[in-house]
Amino acid sequence: MICIYKYHIFYLFFLALFPFIQSKLTPNYYQKTCPKFLDIMKETVAAKQQLTPSTAGATLRLFFHDCMIGGCDASILVASNAFNKGERDADINLSLSGDGFDVVTRAKNRLELECPGVVSCSDIIATAARDLVVLVGGPFYELGLGRKDSLVSRSVDAENKYPIPTMTMDQVINLFTSKGFTIQEMVALVGAHTIGFSHCKEFSNRLFNFSKTAETDPKYQPEFAAGLKKLCQNYQKDPSMSAYNDVMTPKKFDNMYFKNLKRGLGLLATDSLMFEDKRTKPFVELYATNESKFFEDFGHAMRKVSVSNVKVGKDGEVRNRCDAFNNLDTN
Ligand code: HEM
Ligand SMILES: *[C@@H]1O[C@H](CO)[C@@H](O)[C@H](O)[C@H]1NC(C)=O
Ligand SMILES: *[C@@H]1O[C@H](CO)[C@@H](O)[C@H](O)[C@H]1NC(C)=O
Ligand SMILES: CC(=O)N[C@H]1CO[C@H](CO)[C@@H](O)[C@@H]1O
Secondary structure, three states, X not given: OHHHHHHHHHHHHHHHXXXXXXXXXXXXXXXXXXXXXXXXXXXXXXHHHHHOOOHHHHHHHHHHHHHHOOOOOOHHHOOOOOOOOOHHHOHXXXXXXXXHHHHHHHHHHHHHXXXXXXXXXXXXXXXXXXXXXXXXXXXXXXXXXXXXXOOOOOHHHHXXXXXXXXXXXXXHXXXXXXXXXXXXXXXXXXXXXXXXXXXXXXXXXXXXXXXXXXXXXXXXXXXXXXXXXXXXXXXXXXXXXXXXXXXXXXXXXXXXXXXXXXOOOOOOHHHHHHXXXXXXXXXXXXXXXXXXXXXXXXXXXXXXXXXXXXXXXXXXXXXXXXXXXXXXXXX
């Protein structure tokens, strides 16, 4: 009797789980409900990238940051209001460039006309980042779709979850491995710094008054340091001053970032550490000599990022606008 009772409980439990099993991410999630989804995404990101070449870097970083906090759930897009300070307004978010937000809004507006209420903002960010990587020369990787958008976004959740350039390699490694990434996957992902910009304040400590014995960080190649010093001389007056992450081929997604690290051309302190640290150096060497291997590993790691803690079923919603929850009373 007890045995049958237990069996029933198990059976009900299985049924309760079933909707989630069914709603696992799949590449053709929108095939019936929004067949033009992929075409609209491709067209929208291509037009925006042509208009504003900083879009690719901005969107890739936006996607990474969204996934680092509570999963890839578009929580980073929610604007703060009088009652809630959203993730995107956490201190670090100051530097997230508006072009990533803008490309998502453009895609959402078109998709709402084509198939209202169907495509989630989190699927839009993931797809925009992928399509932009491809557009600037990087690898294609297939994405599962069917993410739901979060019902919460709080700036406190964002604190201490992002890697920052002043971290030690132990701290950076802990951050990535605690999220289930291997050191090799981490090195591949940081290869994203083959495109985009960093503001002077992110590396100015390496340029001015670096230490008691050196004005600039000796890890920098001297002419590179001199150029950066000149570029950043007035950064306190003009905080928008910024440098390319990859000084050699700044707009192309390639393996130049890794080649740069070997020549003292790593911009951020953590970039330089990737080549210094025994745990990461072998992978820097590998990716600097084999771009196909970098592309392959980057694609796999990005797919892994893209499924971090995704929300499906009733754990989330398809937002009507990407910057606001559908029920404005929540939060
Ligand atoms: C050690 C880990 C990492 C650190 C410390 C780090 C830190 C930073 C910082 C400080 C910036 C400059 C932001 C600004 O001034 O606007 C930046 C830019 C960027 N990061 Fe990272 N990052 C890391 C890993 C990653 C990963 C894993 C990705 C993506 C997969 C990524 C993608 C980007 C991109 C694309 C940019 C350029 C943004 C733009 O052009 O607007 N980063 N990163
Ligand atoms: C460098 O540091 C010294 C003291 O540590 C300070 O007097 C000086 O103003 C600093 N220079 C700059 C350019 O910040
Ligand atoms: C580079 O990586 C690719 C992809 O993993 C591999 O097929 C190829 O053999 C590697 N090339 C060299 C020279 O090791
Ligand atoms: C703490 C902090 O500086 N927050 C800023 C985040 O960015 C917005 C603009 O996007 C600023 O208004 C906040 O002051």
